[in-house]
Amino acid sequence: MITRNKTPSKYVYYALHLYFSGLSLRRASERPSQLFKRNHVSIWNWIQKYKPQKMQSRRRKVLEYIVDETMLKVGSEYIWLWVAIEPKNRQILTLSISKERNMFVAERFIGGLVKFNGKHPVSTDGGTWYPMACKFLGLKHHNHSPYEKSIIERTMQYIKDRTESFDDYFPCRVKNCKLSHVRNWLNMFLDYHNSEIKLVK
Structure with missing residues (x-):
């Protein structure tokens, strides 16, 4: 609040x-x-x-994890945004950022999903860092179907449109920034986005 x-x-x-x-x-x-x-x-x-409500205060029914990542600019540097959505209700399950993109970051991101929502199949775009991460976590992995690719790409573009606006108005000028302001912004975005989906339904 x-x-x-x-x-x-x-x-x-x-x-x-x-x-x-x-x-x-x-x-x-x-x-x-x-x-x-x-x-x-x-x-x-x-x-x-703003402190977003605990959207994960209870487990939600999850069919699978649709996962993707994209590059964002924060100030003068670039970071990776990791996103996971649920295909049926199209809610964003979680968002995370990192300064690197590799198998270890992917495993940590997906592992966080599993810890809260349990084990479910993982759909990705075929990035080489995902199959091994899923193998270590004991999860089934497959590449996006046309439907899965469509909904994750729309979600990613929607997020990117908003984050570009954010960086235009308040670019980060802090040297060696810990990116806490970006995490706060993304948490509020997740809260708002999921709340809007619930209202529409």
């Missing part, structure tokens, strides 16, 4: 909703101006303070 903020939480969530719907920070601050007046810096601060 939002802490140390005098603005009513319903207004905070409304502003965040506007932002994650694709508006810039300035536009997200202008739209609700008839209800309350806050500038784009206030919304940025809400993003930093």
Whole structure:
């Protein structure tokens, strides 16, 4: 939840909703101006303070893990974003970032999924780091079907569109950054995205 903020939480969530719907920070601050007046810096601060609900407070029914990774730019460096979704409800199961892409990172990422959701088949794009990671974890592995490829690619593009906006407005200038602000942002994105899917259904 939002802490140390005098603005009513319903207004905070409304502003965040506007932002994650694709508006810039300035536009997200202008739209609700008839209800309350806050500038784009206030919304940025809400993003930093936001603590997403524990989406994994209980196990969800999972048919399989559709996993993929993509490169993102944070400031002057590039990082890897790892994403896992569930094909039936299309919710994002988890997001993770790393500065390297290899079998050990893939194993750690998928292992986190298994620890909470149990063992299920893993679908990937055929990256060479996935089969061995799945073998070590005792999981069945296969390449994406056309349907699986379609939904994971749409999800990845949706995330990339949002993260590009984030880096344009607030590029990281910290040397040897620990990327905690990126993790906080992605956690809020995951919370919002999954909540929206539930509402649609």
